[in-house]
Amino acid sequence: MILQRVKALTKKEVKKTVRDPAVLFMIFLFPVVFVLTFGASFGGLGGSQPVYAVGVVNLDEAVPPSWASVFLETLSNTTILHVQLYVNNQTAQSDLSQGNIQAVIIIPSTFSQSLTSYHTAPNDPSDWINATVSLYLDKGSVVATQALPPIIQNVLDTFVDQNHNTVPTPIRMQIASLIEVKQLSAFEFMAPGMFTFASIFLIMMVAQSFTQDRENGMLKRIRVTPTTSTEFMASQIVSYMLIALIQAVLVFAAVHLIGFKPQVSVPAYFTAFAFVLIFSLSNVGFGLITATVSKTSSAATGISFLFVLPQLFLGTFVGSSLSPVTQLACKFVPSYYVTDALMSLFLRGATITTPTILLDLFAVSSSCLLILAFGIVLYAKYFKL
Amino acid sequence: MVNAAIAVENLVKKFEDVTAVNNVSFQIEKGEIFGLLGPNGAGKTTAVNILCGLLKPTSGYATINGYDVQKEGEKIKKLIGVCPQENAVYPYLTGIENVELFGDLYALGTEDLIKRSSVLLEKLGLSNDARRKVEKYSGGMKRRLSLVMALIHDPQIVFLDEPTVGMDPQSRRAIWDFMKDLKKEGKTVFLTTHYMEEAEVLCDQVGIIDQGRLIILDTPENLVLKNSVENLEEVFIKLTGRKIREEI
Numbered sequence: 348m349i350l351q352r353v354k355a356l357t358k359k360e361v362k363k364t365v366r367d368p369a370v371l372f373m374i375f376l377f378p379v380v381f382v383l384t385f386g387a388s389f390g391g392l393g394g395s396q397p398v399y400a401v402g403v404v405n406l407d408e409a410v411p412p413s414w415a416s417v418f419l420e421t422l423s424n425t426t427i428l429h430v431q432l433y434v435n436n437q438t439a440q441s442d443l444s445q446g447n448i449q450a451v452i453i454i455p456s457t458f459s460q461s462l463t464s465y466h467t468a469p470n471d472p473s474d475w476i477n478a479t480v481s482l483y484l485d486k487g488s489v490v491a492t493q494a495l496p497p498i499i500q501n502v503l504d505t506f507v508d509q510n511h512n513t514v515p516t517p518i519r520m521q522i523a524s525l526i527e528v529k530q531l532s533a534f535e536f537m538a539p540g541m542f543t544f545a546s547i548f549l550i551m552m553v554a555q556s557f558t559q560d561r562e563n564g565m566l567k568r569i570r571v572t573p574t575t576s577t578e579f580m581a582s583q584i585v586s587y588m589l590i591a592l593i594q595a596v597l598v599f600a601a602v603h604l605i606g607f608k609p610q611v612s613v614p615a616y617f618t619a620f621a622f623v624l625i626f627s628l629s630n631v632g633f634g635l636i637t638a639t640v641s642k643t644s645s646a647a648t649g650i651s652f653l654f655v656l657p658q659l660f661l662g663t664f665v666g667s668s669l670s671p672v673t674q675l676a677c678k679f680v681p682s683y684y685v686t687d688a689l690m691s692l693f694l695r696g697a698t699i700t701t702p703t704i705l706l707d708l709f710a711v712s713s714s715c716l717l718i719l720a721f722g723i724v725l726y727a728k729y730f731k732l
Numbered sequence: 733m734v735n736a737a738i739a740v741e742n743l744v745k746k747f748e749d750v751t752a753v754n755n756v757s758f759q760i761e762k763g764e765i766f767g768l769l770g771p772n773g774a775g776k777t778t779a780v781n782i783l784c785g786l787l788k789p790t791s792g793y794a795t796i797n798g799y800d801v802q803k804e805g806e807k808i809k810k811l812i813g814v815c816p817q818e819n820a821v822y823p824y825l826t827g828i829e830n831v832e833l834f835g836d837l838y839a840l841g842t843e844d845l846i847k848r849s850s851v852l853l854e855k856l857g858l859s860n861d862a863r864r865k866v867e868k869y870s871g872g873m874k875r876r877l878s879l880v881m882a883l884i885h886d887p888q889i890v891f892l893d894e895p896t897v898g899m900d901p902q903s904r905r906a907i908w909d910f911m912k913d914l915k916k917e918g919k920t921v922f923l924t925t926h927y928m929e930e931a932e933v934l935c936d937q938v939g940i941i942d943q944g945r946l947i948i949l950d951t952p953e954n955l956v957l958k959n960s961v962e963n964l965e966e967v968f969i970k971l972t973g974r975k976i977r978e979e980i
Contacts, residue, residue, distance in 0.1 A: 355836030359822065359829075366824040366865075564820035568881075571784045572837040573809045 348581065352574050356582030357589070363556070364590055374552055374594060378545030379601045385541075386534045386605030399495055400429045400448040402439040409459030418454065421506050427498060443485055450495045453481040461517045462507065475517035482520055494536055496520075538607040539689035540663035542623055543682045545598045546591050547658045549627055553587060553634020554647035561730060562644060580723055584631055591627035595620055609693040618699045619692050622711060626685045629715035635722030639729050658682040681718070684710040736795070737762040737889055737920035738783065743792035745778050745944075752778040753789070754944035760937065762888075765911065765921040767935035767952075769928065769964065771974075775944040776924035777817055780893050783922070784814050796889060810838075813887035817894045817924075819874040823867035827858055827877050830866060831884055838885035845884070852880040855910060872903040879907070889920045896930060908933060928964035938964065942972050 364370050403422065407415035423430045431448060433439035439451040455461075461478035468474040482499060484492050500520050507516045560566045569579065609615075633654040641647035661673065662682025677683040688707035691697035697704050738760040745753040753775045760766040768776050781787040783794055785805040794801045796808045821830050828849065835845040853859045856876040866874060879895060892911070896904040911934055914921055925931055931938050932952045939949040948955065948971060955967045968974075 349839050351836050351839050355833050359825065359833055362829070363822070363824050564816050564818040565822065567786060568814070568816055568820040569837065570786060571809060571812065571814045572834065573806065573839070574837050 348575070348578050352578045353582045353585065356569075356574075356579065357586045360556070360582065360586035361589060364552070364586075370552055370555075373548055374590060375597055377548065378541070378594060378598050381544070382541050382598055382601035382605065385537070386602065386607075398427060398429050399450070399498070400431065401495070401499070402431050402433050402442055402448040402451040403454065404433045404436050404439050404451065405454045406456045407454050407458040408456045414459040414462040415454050418458070418503075418506050422452070422499075422502055425498075425502055428502075440483065443483060449485045450499070451483040452499060453483070455479055455481070458518070465507070465517050472515065472517070477517045477519065479519045497536055534605060535607050536694070538602045538605075539693050540686045541602055542595055542598055542619070542689055543626065543686045544659060544663040545594050546623055546626055546630060546685075547655055547663070547682060549587055549591060549594075549630035550633040550637065550654050550658075551648060551651040552590075553583070553631050554637035554641060554651045555644045557635065557638035557726070558641050558644040558647040561638070566730070576727065584628065584719075587631050587634075588624050588627050591623055591630070592620065595623040607693075611693060611696065612698075614699060615692045615697075618704065619689050622685050622688050622708070625708075625711050625715050626681060629681045629718040632715070632718035632720070632722030635719075635726040639722075639726045662686055681711055681714045684714075736760060737764070737797060738766070738922060739795045740779075740783070741793045743779070743782065743794055744790045745775075745782060745787060746790045751944050753782065755792070756941070756944075756946045758939055758946060758949055760920060760922065762920050763915065763918045764936045765915050765923060765934050767931035767938045768922070768924045768941055769926065769931050769938055769968070770924075770941035771926055774941045776941060777893055778944075779941070780814075780891050780922065780924060784812060784891060785809065810885075811887060812889045812891060813882040813885065814891045815879050815882035815893065815895055817897070819871065819878055821866050821869075821874050821877055821881065824865065826863050826865055827853070827869070827873075827880075828862040830877060831862075831880050834881040835884045840885060848884055848886065849880070852883055855913070856880055857906060872899050875899060876903070876907070879910070883914075887919070889922065890914060891922045893924050894926070895923065896925070896927065904930075928968065932964055940964075940968060940971065942968075947971050 364374055401422070403419060405415050405419065407413055409415065419430065419432070422428055431442075433442070433451070436451070436453060439448070442448050443451050455478045457476055457478045458480070461476045464474055464476045480503060482496065484495060503518060503520055507518050557566070560569075634651070637647050637651045637654065641650050658680050659682070661677040662680040662684075663686055684707040688697075688704055688711070691701065691703050691707070699705075736759045738758075740759070741757050743753055743756045744751065756775075756779065758766075768779060770776050778787065782789050783796065783801055785801055785808060788802060797811055799807045799811075801808060822833070825833065831849045831853070832845060835849065840848070850859070853862050856879060858873065858876055858880065861869065861873065866877065869877065875895065875898075879892070882892075883890065895911075896907050899907065908930065911921060911923070921934075923931075923935065935952055937949065938952050938955060939946050940955075941947070948967070950958070952964060956963060959967050959970050961967055961970055
């Protein structure tokens with residue numbers, strides 16, 4: 348492999364990205380503009396904390412002071428939540444349906460009993476009495492469906508087990524999430540997904556680049572030079588990894604500007620950027636698959652959405668409010684693991700050695716390499732590189 | 733055949749039920765300008781693509797400087813320069829950046845690359861526009877740039893696929909002069925065209941191809957003489973009963 352060729356082709360690809368206004372917008376400006384407007388819309392800008400109105404129906408049978416009353420107090424102390432008490436579920440549901448509140452929490456009758464059993468024998472689940480806290484959400488509110496489940500789950504987890512041990516507890520919530528950071532805005536919950544979101548659009552760029560070069564005869568022209576297919580593909584991979592890195596830096600600057608300032612170590616940032624870079628491999632792969640089946644660059648634009656949309660809806664910040672079946676489907680897109688890893692790194696304080704991160708790394712690396720390999724083989728089969 | 737720059741024997745290329753190149757044989761000596769003439773769709777570009785290693789022939793045999801085009805593609809790629817029919821240039825790069833890119837693909841040294849690109853750009857009248865983005869070039873300028881990109885590595889054998897198509901007469905003359913210079917430098921030129929006057933002016937040997945078949949092969953003078961006509965256009969009409977092209 349002659350590096351001079353790889354370097355020249357990489358330089359060409361980067362120049363294309365920087366000089367073509369359409370590509371420049373799609374790759375760099377669109378994600379930044381999106382982050383800024385999205386952040387402004389979801390409470391990330393201006394420093395003020397959003398407050399969500401939450402109704403609570405306390406069905407706990409224990410006499411106060413009980414675990415339920417302490418839980419209520421914890422909820423009320425959370426500045427992000429404005430708690431209103433309801434005597435029964437019917438009244439609460441009525442207010443929910445009218446949009447007066449954004450969620451209803453039902454504390455079950457066995458709540459205190461369950462917690463007492465847990466604290467009496469914390470290491471013996473067979474002695475516990477299980478209880479389920481139900482959460483009803485205003486399905487018409489994106490904010491409620493996105494942000495509230497993790498916030499309430501976090502409060503509940505913190506309340507039940509101060510040490511955040513990984514061992515199970517008898518209290519369950521029907522919509523679960525594991526975000527541990529207190530008093531986050533909706534934007535901050537979604538910020539890790541923004542990195543993944545921005546990178547997904549590389550699929551379209553790769554597909555367009557290959558089809559355009561095919562249309563204008565450039566691929567054929569390169570094929571009559573001594574450039575090998577390995578050199579050519581290496582240049583494409585390096586180019587798009589570089590573009591993904593620049594993109595991630597810009598998105599990071601934008602989310603930082605909006606107010607997303609995770610208190611994590613430098614290695615955590617490096618790990619996060621590594622995830623984004625590995626993820627860009629799958630985007631090159633999907634781009635090649637799209638370019639294989641697309642006859643023209645405009646067709647490639649449309650077809651690329653077949654890969655962009657599932658990755659977007661199942662693997663970025665919009666995934667937290669999906670149905671259980673859809674959440675299962677999320678496990679089949681690489682973007683899910685990238686967002687999950689970034690959430691763990693930025694919001695849960697995980698490190699590279701945390702099992703979740705290692706598992707995500709394995710899932711992202713293996714799936715991305717497979718998709719890339721498949722893309723290269725498919726493209727090479729129909730259009731020689 | 734071993735000493736020929738290009739040798740083709742019984743070459744056939746079929747695309748499903750269409751025979752694009754049908755049992756074609758010819759030989760081109762080193763330092764010769766060979767013109768393959770024929771109307772659009774005659775099989776000229778298919779023949780060039782086979783010789784450059786872009787297409788596999790259905791049957792037959794072809795060599796470039798004695799190297800088998802099917803088996804020794806890597807050696808051949810270093811010997812040849814190809815200027816394709818379409819304006820294959822990167823519009824978002826400047827003229828010089830396009831040229832330097834191809835210089836790098838041929839792994840030229842920096843000094844060689846600077847020297848050669850400056851000479852070629854000067855010869856083809858692009859020096860003053862070399863630092864402008866190609867998207868701002870006229871069609872003729874793009875063709876000339878494409879030619880510079882094909883020749884940056886100083887190839888021994890040059891394939892020019894319709895190099896002057898769509899050019900104004902002045903630019904066409906400039907390309908013709910440039911091709912004559914290539915011949916003086918001892919390069920072998922394989923030219924495809926449907927401009928008969930171009931072939932008459934430039935070519936040492938001409939092959940006329942129609943519907944994939946090479947119908948005649950000789951020097952332009954002999955073709956005119958043997959067919960008792962005035963020019964190559966009339967040769968084509970006499971042999972095929974059709975005009976090679978509509979108005980230019």
